[in-house]
Structures are given as structure tokens and as C-alpha cells.
Amino acid sequence: MLWLYNIGIGFYGILVRIFALFNEKAAFFINGRKDIFKKISTVIDPEQRHLWFHFASLGEFEQGRPVMEQLKARHPEKPIVVTFFSPSGYEIRKNYPLAAGIFYLPLDSHSNAKKLIAAINPEIAVFTKYEYWYHYFKALNEQHIPLYIISGIFRPEQVFFKWYGGFNRRILKLVDHFFVQNTESVALLESMGIDKVSLSGDTRFDRVAENASAPKEISVAAQFTQGKPVFIAGSTWPADEKLIAVLIKAHPDWKFIIAPHEINEAHIQEIEVLLPGAIRYSDAMHQLDAQVLIINNIGLLSSLYQYGKMSYIGGGFGVSIHNTLEAAAFGIPVIFGPVYHKFQEAKDMIELGAAISIDNAEELQMAFEHFRRHEDAGNLAKTYVSGKVGSTAQIVSYMEKKF
Numbered sequence: 001m002l003w004l005y006n007i008g009i010g011f012y013g014i015l016v017r018i019f020a021l022f023n024e025k026a027a028f029f030i031n032g033r034k035d036i037f038k039k040i041s042t043v044i045d046p047e048q049r050h051l052w053f054h055f056a057s058l059g060e061f062e063q064g065r066p067v068m069e070q071l072k073a074r075h076p077e078k079p080i081v082v083t084f085f086s087p088s089g090y091e092i093r094k095n096y097p098l099a100a101g102i103f104y105l106p107l108d109s110h111s112n113a114k115k116l117i118a119a120i121n122p123e124i125a126v127f128t129k130y131e132y133w134y135h136y137f138k139a140l141n142e143q144h145i146p147l148y149i150i151s152g153i154f155r156p157e158q159v160f161f162k163w164y165g166g167f168n169r170r171i172l173k174l175v176d177h178f179f180v181q182n183t184e185s186v187a188l189l190e191s192m193g194i195d196k197v198s199l200s201g202d203t204r205f206d207r208v209a210e211n212a213s214a215p216k217e218i219s220v221a222a223q224f225t226q227g228k229p230v231f232i233a234g235s236t237w238p239a240d241e242k243l244i245a246v247l248i249k250a251h252p253d254w255k256f257i258i259a260p261h262e263i264n265e266a267h268i269q270e271i272e273v274l275l276p277g278a279i280r281y282s283d284a285m286h287q288l289d290a291q292v293l294i295i296n297n298i299g300l301l302s303s304l305y306q307y308g309k310m311s312y313i314g315g316g317f318g319v320s321i322h323n324t325l326e327a328a329a330f331g332i333p334v335i336f337g338p339v340y341h342k343f344q345e346a347k348d349m350i351e352l353g354a355a356i357s358i359d360n361a362e363e364l365q366m367a368f369e370h371f372r373r374h375e376d377a378g379n380l381a382k383t384y385v386s387g388k389v390g391s392t393a394q395i396v397s398y399m400e401k402k403f
Contacts, residue, residue, distance in 0.1 A: 001166065001167035002134070002167065005134055005167065006109070009107055009108055009109060012107070013107050016029050016030060017030055024264075025087050025088070028087035028090075028091060029086075029087050029104070032087065032090060032104040033104045033106055033107070036103060036104060036106050037106075037115055037116075037119055039103060040101065040103055040116075040119045040120065041119060043100070043101040044081060044100065044101045044119060044120055046118060046119055046120070046121050047121070048079060048121065049078070049121055049122070049123040050078075050079050050080065050081045050100065050120050050121060050122050050123060051068075051071060051072075051078050051079070051080045051081070051122070051123060051124055051126070052080075052081050052082075052083070052120055052122035052123075052124065052125045052126065053067075053068050053080060053081070053082050053083075053126045053128075054082075054083045054084075054085075054105060054125070054126070054127050054128070054131065055082070055083070055084055055085070055089055055128055056084070056085045056086055056089065056128070056129070056130050056131045057084065057085065057086035057088050057089040058086075058088050058089040058092055058093065059089075059322075059323065060089070060128040060129050060130065060131075061082075061084070061089050061093055061128075062204065062207055062302075062323075063128050063129060063150075063151050063202070063203050063204045063207065064126065064128035064150060064151070064203065065203075065207055066203050066206040066207045066210065066391075066392040067126065067150055067203055067392050067395050067396060067399075068080060068082075068098070068126075069098060070392055070393070070396045071396055071399065071400075072098050074396065074400070075400075075403070078123070078403075079100035080098060080099045080100060081099065081100060081101050081102075081103070081120045081122070082096065082099045082101070082102045082103075083102075083103050083104065083105040083116075084102070084103075084104060084105065085104070085105050085131060090102065090103075090104055092298055092299070101120075105133075105136075108133040108134065108135045108136055109135055110135050110139075112135070113133075113135035113136045113138070113139040114139055116136070117136075117139050117140065117143065117145070122140070122145055123145070123403070124145065124146045124147075124148065124399060124402065124403075125140050125145055125146070125147045125148070126147075126148050126150060126399075127147070127148070127149050127150075128149075128150050128151055128203075129149075129150070129151045129152060129153065132168070132171045132172065133171075134167075134170075134171050134174075137171055137174035137175065138174060140174070141174045146176045146177070146399075146402050147174065147175050147176050148175070148176060148177050148178075148179065148395075148399065149175050149177075149178045149179065149180075150179045150200075150203060150395055151179065151180075151181055151200075151201075151202050151203050151204065151391070152178050152179060152180040152181065152185060153180060153181045153182065153185050153202075153344070154180070154184070154185040154188045154189065155184070155188075155342070156188065160172055160188075160192070161188060161191070161192070169192055172189070172192070172194060173192075173193075173194060175194075175196070176196060177196045177197070177198065177398070178194070178196060178197045178198070179197075179198050179200040179391070179394070179395050179398075180197060180198070180199060180200065181200075181201055181202045181344060182199070182344055183199060185197075185199075186199050198394070198395075198398065200391045200394045200395055201388055201390065201391040201394075202344075202345070202388065202391060203391045203392050203395070204323070204325050205325065205385055205388040205389050205390075205391065206389050206390070206391055206392040208302075208323075208325040208326050208328070208329035208385060209329055209385055209386060209389050211302050211303070211326065211329065212305075212306070212329035212330050212382075212385075215302075215303040215306045215330075216303045217303075218300060218303055218304060218307075220281060220288075220293075221257065221293070221300075221304055221307050222307065223288050224255065224257070224288050224290075224293050225255055225307050226255070226288065226289075228253065228254060228255045229253075229254050229255070229309045229310075230254065230255045230256070230257060230307050230308045230309055230310075231247070231251075231254055231255070231256050231257070231308065231309070231310050231311070231312070231368075232256075232257045232259070232304055232305055232307070232308035232310070232311045232312070232327070232332075233256065233257070233258045233259065233311070233312040233313075233314065234259045234301050234304070234305070234311060234312070234313055234314065234322065234323075234326070234327065235259065235260070235261040235301065235313060235314040235315055235322035235323070236258060236259070236260050236261060236312070236314035237260070237261055237262075237314050237315060237317065237318055238267075238270065239317035239318065239337070240312065240314040240315075240316070240317060240337065241258065241260070241270075241271055241274060241275075242274065242361075243358075243360070243361045243364050244256070244258065244312060244364070245274050245275055246361040246364070246365070247361070247364055247365060247368060248275065248291065248292060250365065251368070252291065254291075255291060255292075255293070256291060256292045256293070257292075257293045257295065257304060257307070257308070258271065258275075258278075258292065258293070258294050258295065259295035259300065259301045259304060260294070260295070260314075261314055261315070261322065263295075263296050263297070263298065268280065268294060268296050271294055272294070275292050275294075277290055277291065277292065278290060278291075278292035278293070278294050279292070279293055279294065280293075280294050280296045281293060281294065281295045281296055281297050281300070282296055282297065301326065302326045305326055305327045305329075305330040305332060306330050308327070308330070308332050309332060309378075310332055310333055310335070310368065310371050310372075311327035311332050311333070311334050311335065312334070312335045312336065312364075313327065313334055313335070313336040314336075314337075315336075315337070315339070316336040316337020316338055316339045316340055316357070317337040317338070317339065318339065319339065320339045320340065320342050320343070321336045321337065321339065321340045321343060321346060324336065324343070324345060324346055324349065324355065325345055325385060327381075328345075328349065328354065328355075328381035328382065328384060328385050329381075329382065329385045330382070331378040331379055331381060331382035332378045332381065333354050333355060333356075333371045333377040333378050333380075333381055334349065334354070334355045334356075334381065335355070335356050335357075335358060335364065335367045335368070335371075336355070336357055336358070337357065337358065337359070338357055338358075338359050340357055345384075345388075348384065349380075349381060349384060352380050352381075352384055353374070353377055353380055354377050354378070354380040354381035354384060355381070356370065356371070
């Protein structure tokens, strides 16, 4: 199976190169990896031991960030190296100040794994939630470098637990310790003979609770609200925006802030066609009497929720919903589309009455009316988040014993 894996990695690299000719993200993916080891050598001293954190993308970065920052606070003498697989993580966090170096992860091969580990000389390696790379894990294992998975989550339908998943199970067995989100994940790992597992929960709760306790002020948003109730739609896609447009027309007494997942010019213009009269964040200072504010900047959403009374989280009509916890931490109820079942917190909040899943514009209107009548739903959301904090302290305490 290893030969098939290697062929698959190579074929993936070829496909991305082809897509890079006409796709911006693919171009970032390829260009960011050019001369990658030369880039690393100009920044990182290979004689110095580092704490290596790898993230698939931006969401995983925010999930692993509390662990990274607490380790750095407790051990400021230990430099951190961060790698990303996806451009959507690297391009946004490439200037993160706590890291000694931030790089794209070279594609997984025997040669690249040996070179990267020699270049960054990790004392430990921490991977968040997803991404299981055979050659990187194997090289770490052979050099007796502790490898941890944090905020891991497993489901029976994953390839690890299928009859044909033997090679994938070999990858999991190279991990030194798993910190997982739920008891199902513990049981699934134990079913294959992996007992180096701790039920620690999800570090995202620590991150969103910390953010909600001291959010940055966004003056444009504060002035835009003008004392009116605000509905905040975060990480939206076109399918979400079409439903929200119906809601906006039905409620002229509410203000709406839309923070789309993609903020390229073409998408922003599509929203402006859908919502005539909407203003962009970058132009908002002189038009604050509008009903709709479009966020065309990166990095604001997690603090924007402080101005809302209700939220909608996008992605549920595509692959899956985005981060519901950022909104819930501020004590506002959440609404999202039908594809949410990979996220335990979404299921939990629906059961608690702090969230509603919808399939169409009519159900969105019903959810809106429900939460307008039941203002205590926001408190339920906030209480749920505050009751789940503590994962970071557990993980950091364990890792420190290995230093």
C-alpha cells in the first residue's frame, strides 16, 4: 500500500501544478513551496531544538493556538516552528509573531520528511485534529521525537476503521499520544489496540472563550449598529447568502452584517448585486445608515459577534458548517444549514435549544422568529461553551512532562 500512497502524493502534486495555471489558491500552494528548504535554512537554526506545530488550515490553527501559546508562555526559551498545508492558513497567519518561522509543509515523501525534520530539529511535533502523513510520522517515530494529535476526533465511517484501512491504521500507530474530543474517539482507537489516548475535549472552547472575554473593538461595526438589533452571518457562501437576502427584506428593523468566507472581488460584487444598498466595511465610515454591512476584510469575524443578537454560520449547504463556537461564546444563538453532523458542538447546541439547523428560506425565517421570542437561547450557548473549557491545560501539562 505504501507504493500506492507515494503515487497518490505524486499525482496530487501534479494536479495542483496544473490547477495553479488558473487557480489562485493552487498557485499559492505551489509558489509557497518553491525552494522551501532554502527558505527554512535562512530563518531556522538546525542546531536549536524547536516545538513544531503543524496545521492543515486556518481553522486548525485557531484550534491548536491555545496549546501553542500556553506552551510559549510557560517556556519562552523554546522557539516554535509552524507549518501549514493550505494557503488559507499560511497566507493569513504567515506573520504570526510567536513563531520563529512559518512555512508551507512540503508534500509528504521520504526525502522531504528527512530534510524537514533535520532542518527544524523538533523537540516535539503537534498536529491538530486532522492530517496523518506517513513519511513525516515515520521519520519522527524513528528519531524518537514525541508526536501528539490534539483535538482529535474519529468516526466509524473513516478509512482507519474499514477492512481496507490497514495502511492508514499503521499511520495512527506512529503517534505517541492522542488527545481526543469525545468518548467515541477513545473507543474507536482502543478497538484497534491504541491505548495512548486521553479524553481532553476540544481546545477550540478555550480559544473562543478567551476571545470572547476580551474581544477587540471594531469601531465601524459599533457605529453601524446604531442601537438596532444585529444579525451576523459568518463564513457565508452563495447558497447561504441567497437565503439571508430573503430574511433581510422581511426585517427592515434589523441590521445585518455579512462576513463571506471568500472575500475576492467577484464574490463581493455578487453579494452587492443580491443586496442593493449594502455597503462594504472598507467604505462604511460615510454610509452607516445602510441596513447591510459586507465585511471584505480578513480577521474581523471572531470579534464581530460581540455586536450581534443572533448569528448564522455558513457552509451548511456545502461541505460542512464553519465555526459555530465563536458566536456561541458571545452568548448569541446560532443558525446553520443541514450539513453539520461532523461537529459534536452543533449537535449538542441543537439539543440544548441554542442552535437550529435549517433547509430553506422559510425555515430560516422560522428560526429567526423562534430566537427572537426566546432570548435565553443565547445564554444557553454561552453556558455550553464555558462548561467545556480546560482542554488546553490538560494537554500542556502532559506535554511538559516530556521536555
